[in-house]
Amino acid sequence: MTKEKTKKKINYVPYLMLLPWMIGFVIFKVYPIVVSFFYSLQEYPILGDPEFIGLENYIEIFTKDEIFRTSLVATLKYVLIGTPVVVIVAFFVAFILNFKLKGVNFFRTAYYIPSILGGNVAVSILWTMLFDVNGPINTVLSVFTNGEVAINWTKDANFAIFTLIILKAWQFGSTMLIFLSALQGVSKSLYEAASLDGASKIRQLFSITVPIITPVILFNAINVLVKAFQEFNSAYLITKGGPNKTTYFLNLYIYEEAFQKGNYGYASALTWVLLAIIGIFTIIIFKTSDNYVYYND
């Protein structure tokens, strides 16, 4: 009897505290998501009258659309190579910037600058100049190959995507900052104990630091992955999706379908496909994460 009673008593406090989020979720997320799903079932010229066509947009995407296939390959390449590169680079830079050094604050700011620059026009111009076939990157590479190489970075369908991956790696700032915050939170006393045991710095890193911040590593991995799937700016500014659509990422494709060509229904369907793909990858990461992520709760 008494057991029953306590069970029935609901604690309203958590719900009350979640209220703002719940309102926002319904208005700013659920509503547009539902609407966009309906759009995806329509032939919807952005300024014309929508016409219900069922799954035709999806059928077109998977059976006929060559651009979608090219675009998907480009996106997957970018994500699968770019994500680990960025996470690893960001982690090691954060590890180094966590040392107690005089002036480390200055370096932290300097190292974040590429990310502040973001999609600035100076970056896009400099990048095309850097990777020009006669540019400095090739000059440096030619030292190792007796002046033989001339990778035409921006024009060669096999290499153009790497210019964007390198750009992404260069703008590691936000990911690094999040790692740095995590490292700052690792208690000094843990290290002190380890030092007494005579553990080396590298061993400390893998046996103490990494396990403690696994939730943050997970967060960064998922976040970098999701952002990479949604990459738009760099391709829009630097390669324009070329050459031959090899850097035409899905988000760029969606944008152009919707706001250049005005095919809003088709763009919505593409969005749902992209969402599904990101979802699958995220589920895989979450499911496997149970094996190595260590939570305090």
Added chain:
Amino acid sequence: MKRRVIAGLLVSVMVLGAALTGCGSKKEEVKETGADEEVTISFSWWGSDDRHTAMQEVVKLYEAENPNVTVEVVYGAWDGWQTKMLTQLSGKTEADVMQVNYNWVHSFGKGSNVFYDLNELSDYLELSNWDSDYLKAMEVDGEQAAVPHGMNGRVQVVNSTIFDEAGIEYPTTYDEMIAAAAVIGAGNTATGADNKYVSINVGKECTDLYIAQMLYNATGKVMQSDGKVNYSEKDVAAVFDQYLALEDAGALPKFEQDDPIQNESNPVWTSGRAGAVYEWAGTLNKYTGSYKGGGHDDELVVKPYITEDGTEPTVYVKPNLGYAVSKNSKYPDVAADFVNFMFTNEEAVKTLGTSLGISSNKVTNEIQEAEGMITGKVAEAYELLNSYDQTIMDPYFEDENVRGTRYIVIEGLRSGKYNSQDAAAKYIADQQEELDKLYD
């Protein structure tokens, strides 16, 4: 904080309510707006800083003449403007008077007019000031969707120094182009940083138009009419081969040799290593201004487009931009009057100068000429264009779906992904498929 949250809650409830009701707009007869009635209309455009200043001056002039009218202005840069326009039009929040691009007029509504039919406003907007051909270019489904500001076509801006130094004449045929390349580009390398070319095409749009013009010259037929591509695979393949031959000879840069800076700051052009550039007459000042850092106009001349046999080409022209009135405007008569003012008021025309190019409106054009506003290379270019037979570009020539397929094929052709036969087949089939969607 608490008050904010409550306000937020209220807003969200309102949002939900509003979302369920939706809204529609009905078209009514044009009612004359009284001279004493307080009226506010809005006016949107994109452009550069010069244009923003000039347009705002014109707005002030109009407000001074019509004290009961307030004109709110909305402006920005070209980049992203189409997105903004589409969003506004879909939300019925567009300005009363809009500067519009040629391809928007036809493509946004996929063949039906999304703007006010200006024929209904002819009491306020003097349509007879335009050639009927020019008006027709902006007619959609029997309605006058917009009025054009001016006409525009591409010309070759030639750097005569490079030809003088090489001791040769500017070529008039493709064979001469190839011969000239042998002299000018003698020292060219596969990827060379200091290569020289007879002519360059900067960007996808430029290359597309260059090839379109070659096709027009070769066949005497326009790209498409009434939703049908007019060329055979043989026609197209032959022109593609010709284009590749020009590239192979070094007359034009190859795909791998194109400089990645694809605007007027293209180093090949600014450093004087290109014999010519193919550009819109209306905006070629960009290229005269960037050539060797500016101030070298004496080295530049406007030359005819090169053809197979040196005969005069028939060239494509199009309205560079136009003005449309919103279907949702409360005061379409005032909006139309404002457009009329921009074209016919002497002060207004003077203020705008040639920041929008040379006008095809007769009144505007007279004032522009009388005031001697048309000068320099732009004047030369228009003179040249007017000496040719002109064809107004098909409404769907620049439709993003249609020309998008051409861009893909041309890039594939130039980069060696397709041979000229396959490219030609794809060029026709893919365009046709997109045109069919527009005409079904």
Added chain:
Amino acid sequence: MELTKRSKIINSIIRYTLLIIVGVILIYPLIWMIGSSFKDNIDIFGTFNPLPASGRGTLENIKSAWNISSDHTIWFYFGNTLKFLVPKTFFTVISCTLTAYVIARKNFKGKKFVFTAVIVTLLMPELAFRIPLYLLYRQVGLLDTFASLFIQDIFASSSFFIFMIIQFMRTIPRQLDEAAVIDGCNDLQILSKIIVPVIKPIIITVGLLCFMWGMNDFQGPLIYLNSPDKTVLSMILKQQLDGDTMIVYGKIFAASCLALLPMIALFFAGSRYFVDGVASTGGKE
């Protein structure tokens, strides 16, 4: 003892050299941009030397960037940016911290659903939301107001930041707040007195990131704002890049440099603060 001292010095020399080399590579584009803002167009392209050719430097670009439009200086547009960015950052920090706390620390029915919902919305490409939200904002009269750019943040709309804070809270031992519950603290007290001080670095990171990203955002303001007197910094920078006239790159770079100054200052201040923050909570645990 002598040996370790010497090796320590060598060690730090190596560290600094490395830090400086990497640093130069990372900020070279900024140096190039600063240098190029003293150049004419023709001297900008094709050279990586940030210094203007001798006798060709110009101050014109800085002047025209300072008076960026015919009506206002660049700081007017910066001021407009602050008008939506300050509330945006404020609301984001507050609402996301609160939401994250509930999800990370409270037990309630539907918790799993809420967490999943946060993750799913994190995955949604924002492009899909654009038109439906625009129509909503029109209905409630939010168009052309700065509020349209931060109203979402009142309602903890950034799944990214919620998820981030949750993950950080999960690295804090539970015993801390359990002890506080026994002491009779309520949720808000636990949050503000115990959790927030511990994760101060991350709260500051959230604020910084929110601010920086909001500053660079161009599409949002472009679509929602109309009045010229509400033009924000990212829009006025884009306005210098028009296709119909010759682009003066030096002016754009100069304007970008001016726009960067407050950001770099803010970042420097912020990063110093979070180091101090950690120091003051010391060896917590």
